[in-house]
Amino acid sequence: METFNPWSSLQGYAIFMFLWMINKGSACEPPSSPLCFRRNSSETIYKCEWNQTGNQADVTYDLHFNFAIDLKNNFKETSIDILAEQLITERITESWVEVHTGNSSCRSPRRSAVLGQTVKFDPPNNITVTWIQNSLILKWSAAEKFPALAEIWFRNEDHTETWDKAITNATLSGASTYQAIIRNLLKNSFYQVQIRHQCKQVKEPLWSNWSQVVIVPAELEHKPNVRWKEQLLDGKRKVILSWESVPKAASVRGIRFTLNDTQSSRGCPCKKKIHTTNSTHYTMYVSNSAVNISVIATNAAGSSPLASVQLPAVQMKDLKVCNKTLLGEKLEKSMCLEWYELDEDSVPTNGSFQSRKREKARINETVQDHIRYLYFEQRCHKGKPQTVKTCFFYKEEGAPNKEPQDFRAFGEMHTSVNLSWKAIPLKNQRGVLTHYNLCWVKSNSQDVPPECRNISASETKHRLDKLTPGTKYSISLTGVTRVGKGPEATVTVNTKPEKPVNVWLSFGLLIIFFLVSIMCTFVFKRIKNKLFPPVPRPFIPNFTSHQPETPVTAEHKEEVHDLMLQQLHPESRTVCEETEEVTVLGGQWDDRSGEDMKNDNSDSGGSDEESLSADTLKTTSEREGTDLEQMDSELAILIYRNGLVFDVKTDSS
Ligand SMILES: *[C@@H]1O[C@H](CO)[C@@H](O)[C@H](O)[C@H]1NC(C)=O
Ligand SMILES: *[C@@H]1O[C@H](CO)[C@@H](O)[C@H](O)[C@H]1NC(C)=O
Ligand SMILES: *[C@@H]1O[C@H](CO)[C@@H](O)[C@H](O)[C@H]1NC(C)=O
Ligand SMILES: *[C@@H]1O[C@H](CO)[C@@H](O)[C@H](O)[C@H]1NC(C)=O
Ligand SMILES: *[C@@H]1O[C@H](CO)[C@@H](O)[C@H](O)[C@H]1NC(C)=O
Ligand SMILES: *[C@@H]1O[C@H](CO)[C@@H](O)[C@H](O)[C@H]1NC(C)=O
Ligand SMILES: *[C@@H]1O[C@H](CO)[C@@H](O)[C@H](O)[C@H]1NC(C)=O
Ligand SMILES: *[C@@H]1O[C@H](CO)[C@@H](O)[C@H](O)[C@H]1NC(C)=O
Ligand SMILES: *[C@@H]1O[C@H](CO)[C@@H](O)[C@H](O)[C@H]1NC(C)=O
Ligand SMILES: *[C@@H]1O[C@H](CO)[C@@H](O)[C@H](O)[C@H]1NC(C)=O
Numbered sequence: 269m270e271t272f273n274p275w276s277s278l279q280g281y282a283i284f285m286f287l288w289m290i291n292k293g294s295a296c297e298p299p300s301s302p303l304c305f306r307r308n309s310s311e312t313i314y315k316c317e318w319n320q321t322g323n324q325a326d327v328t329y330d331l332h333f334n335f336a337i338d339l340k341n342n343f344k345e346t347s348i349d350i351l352a353e354q355l356i357t358e359r360i361t362e363s364w365v366e367v368h369t370g371n372s373s374c375r376s377p378r379r380s381a382v383l384g385q386t387v388k389f390d391p392p393n394n395i396t397v398t399w400i401q402n403s404l405i406l407k408w409s410a411a412e413k414f415p416a417l418a419e420i421w422f423r424n425e426d427h428t429e430t431w432d433k434a435i436t437n438a439t440l441s442g443a444s445t446y447q448a449i450i451r452n453l454l455k456n457s458f459y460q461v462q463i464r465h466q467c468k469q470v471k472e473p474l475w476s477n478w479s480q481v482v483i484v485p486a487e488l489e490h491k492p493n494v495r496w497k498e499q500l501l502d503g504k505r506k507v508i509l510s511w512e513s514v515p516k517a518a519s520v521r522g523i524r525f526t527l528n529d530t531q532s533s534r535g536c537p538c539k540k541k542i543h544t545t546n547s548t549h550y551t552m553y554v555s556n557s558a559v560n561i562s563v564i565a566t567n568a569a570g571s572s573p574l575a576s577v578q579l580p581a582v583q584m585k586d587l588k589v590c591n592k593t594l595l596g597e598k599l600e601k602s603m604c605l606e607w608y609e610l611d612e613d614s615v616p617t618n619g620s621f622q623s624r625k626r627e628k629a630r631i632n633e634t635v636q637d638h639i640r641y642l643y644f645e646q647r648c649h650k651g652k653p654q655t656v657k658t659c660f661f662y663k664e665e666g667a668p669n670k671e672p673q674d675f676r677a678f679g680e681m682h683t684s685v686n687l688s689w690k691a692i693p694l695k696n697q698r699g700v701l702t703h704y705n706l707c708w709v710k711s712n713s714q715d716v717p718p719e720c721r722n723i724s725a726s727e728t729k730h731r732l733d734k735l736t737p738g739t740k741y742s743i744s745l746t747g748v749t750r751v752g753k754g755p756e757a758t759v760t761v762n763t764k765p766e767k768p769v770n771v772w773l774s775f776g777l778l779i780i781f782f783l784v785s786i787m788c789t790f791v792f793k794r795i796k797n798k799l800f801p802p803v804p805r806p807f808i809p810n811f812t813s814h815q816p817e818t819p820v821t822a823e824h825k826e827e828v829h830d831l832m833l834q835q836l837h838p839e840s841r842t843v844c845e846e847t848e849e850v851t852v853l854g855g856q857w858d859d860r861s862g863e864d865m866k867n868d869n870s871d872s873g874g875s876d877e878e879s880l881s882a883d884t885l886k887t888t889s890e891r892e893g894t895d896l897e898q899m900d901s902e903l904a905i906l907i908y909r910n911g912l913v914f915d916v917k918t919d920s921s
């Protein structure tokens with residue numbers, strides 16, 4: 269049993285009073301107990317830190333360990349780095365802080381720990397976020413070369429009150445990056461995320477401080493919807509690109525559009541340049557040769573798919589053959605040459621370029637004989653590319669190895685024929701076509717040299733004339749370059765034989781003339797009969813046999829006079845008019861019968877008219893050969909109707 273020791277109790281009281289006095293006099297506030305740790309499991313420096321409430325001036329600290337040697341005293345900071353050699357790290361150690369302020373001092377509570385097992389990482393920094401589907405991949409700087417444990421808090425833009433929490437293993441991704449994944453998020457909304465991590469290599473790890481809150485924008489799912497306009501300037505193009513803005517959730521931490529064009533990315537002719545903007549349009553200058561421009565949107569959580577714009581080369585109306593190229597020559601600094609193979613449709617492909625830096629040797633590889641190249645000479649003028657020269661060239665020309673296509677003849681006449689063809693395919697021209705050579709020769713004449721003629725290389729048809737009628741010709745066409753002729757396309761034609769058209773024509777004319785003259789003779793006869801009617805023969809009575817009938821003869825004479833009066837009837841017409849009408853009618857009848865034999869006479873009105881006309885004609889023709897008096901009286905009662913139709917009033921005399 270312990271006996272009461274008044275001395276010791278007095279001593280304790282004295283100490284207590286002393287401490288009370290000190291505390292009261294200086295108002296010394298003790299700090300929190302010191303926390304000593306390494307910042308990763310392979311560090312050899314320990315860091316000790318404590319909290320000091322209140323801000324007193326002239327405060328100094330002493331850090332004490334129960335087993336420690338040579339510790340620095342009287343420092344002003346609330347943390348201190350200590351080398352491992354100065355400490356006992358494998359056993360439980362006690363530590364405390366003593367504060368000195370003014371004339372007084374006080375101590376923090378003690379903390380005991382195995383220092384070697386205490387690791388506290390720095391808070392995660394350099395955090396990057398990436399969406400993969402609906403999972404968010406978080407990456408940050410690794411604290412050591414071992415995996416760690418991570419605690420992640422995250423909240424959706426729509427639920428900002430509470431944090432969702434997850435503790436997960438942070439794996440090493442690369443040498444110095446931790447990676448953790450949170451699944452089942454909504455990639456179309458933005459999140460706030462904070463992380464802390466902990467060492468897994470030691471027994472008494474401490475959580476690191478929380479990282480800063482990181483805003484994770486929504487994923488950029490779609491490529492920018494790029495529209496563009498180009499404006500032709502002198503040797504260059506101004507290209508205005510525009511696109512729609514991205515959803516707000518995706519641009520919450522800012523957005524950047526990066527434009528990359530194939531001309532400036534190769535640094536030719538102007539310096540390499542990456543264009544970035546955060547607005548929704550951009551203007552750039554490109555030269556006349558083909559260019560691809562890509563636009564990509566980037567936010568903190570990644571990039572959109574790439575949108576690509578392909579601008580073909582500016583179409584040149586009359587592209588000429590180059591009189592000189594700078595291929596293989598030493599170029600000025602701002603110069604750049606470009607050349608493209610021209611394919612079947614004259615579309616430039618397989619481009620190459622030469623700049624001051626790029627070697628000449630490549631030209632031997634890329635430029636081949638007999639191939640047409642489109643050539644651009646570019647330079648950088650005031651920071652903008654400019655096309656100085658556009659033309660095409662052949663390294664070495666050849667003769668065409670194919671004939672003009674689809675060579676054919678049509679519209680053969682007696683002395684001429686039309687020819688048409690299609691151009692030789694570009695690949696087969698193998699040189700600059702100077703002209704076509706057209707030759708023609710009579711097929712049966714072996715020894716006669718063919719006649720030839722040059723035709724412009726731009727033609728695709730020709731009219732060959734001054735041929736002999738009714739003759740077989742063989743015609744050939746070849747393409748010609750500076751080097752020579754290509755293969756022939758041939759066609760055989762027969763000109764039309766000389767038709768006896770004139771004989772038939774004159775024969776026809778003869779018949780017409782013959783008919784007309786017959787008609788005229790007939791008419792003349794009639795006119796003559798009318799003007800000079802035949803003198804009636806005097807009646808000579810036979811006195812000897814019919815004497816008692818003499819008075820009758822006198823009456824008979826009067827009948828002749830009556831006949832003459834009838835002839836001057838007011839309704840009667842002149843013979844000439846009538847004959848004309850008959851003639852016209854006759855002509856019409858001929859025509860109509862020709863037509864109607866083809867048609868099937870179904871039209872009833874027409875056939876009525878025809879039958880009437882036929883009657884008229886019949887009447888007329890019957891009368892031929894009867895004596896003049898009778899005919900005249902009958903003609904006098906022909907009535908003209910409707911210009912075409914004659915009616916006949918049958919006068920029963
Ligand atoms: C200091 O105070 C902060 C906040 O009160 C606390 O999180 C931290 O653990 C304290 N540090 C020490 C060494 O006690
Ligand atoms: C501290 O001590 C000095 C003399 O040593 C004295 O002048 C001063 O007043 C004291 N300060 C306090 C706060 O007691
Ligand atoms: C982390 O970010 C800092 C500045 O923010 C930078 O200096 C450092 O290089 C970055 N570290 C890594 C590993 O990216
Ligand atoms: C952590 O450990 C590595 C070696 O593994 C070291 O290079 C690094 O400096 C250490 N400290 C911190 C704070 O990362
Ligand atoms: C971390 O990984 C270890 C195995 O390496 C496993 O036992 C543990 O459950 C994992 N922790 C979490 C939170 O996934
Ligand atoms: C951790 O947080 C505390 C209190 O906020 C601060 O005093 C301390 O410096 C932080 N540590 C690091 C390594 O940032
Ligand atoms: C731009 O495009 C070129 C090829 O077209 C490519 O080599 C280059 O890496 C791209 N640059 C950027 C920043 O995308
Ligand atoms: C674009 O960036 C500028 C600064 O570079 C900034 O002032 C402006 O607000 C940004 N605009 C958008 C739409 O992000
Ligand atoms: C543009 O892109 C298309 C398709 O990817 C490619 O065929 C063409 O060669 C490119 N043009 C240029 C000038 O790079
Ligand atoms: C080449 O052609 C251009 C015009 O097309 C002319 O100005 C130049 O003098 C020509 N050069 C030679 C060497 O013929």
Ligand SMILES: *[C@@H]1O[C@H](CO)[C@@H](O)[C@H](O)[C@H]1NC(C)=O
Binds near residue numbers: 610611617
């Ligand atoms: C482009 O080059 C490739 C490979 O050299 C070749 O196969 C292709 O035929 C070329 N294209 C044209 C249109 O010449």
Ligand SMILES: *[C@@H]1O[C@H](CO)[C@@H](O)[C@H](O)[C@H]1NC(C)=O
Binds near residue numbers: 628629632
């Ligand atoms: C290119 O080829 C020509 C002959 O085809 C040759 O004379 C010349 O030396 C070659 N140039 C290079 C750089 O190979």
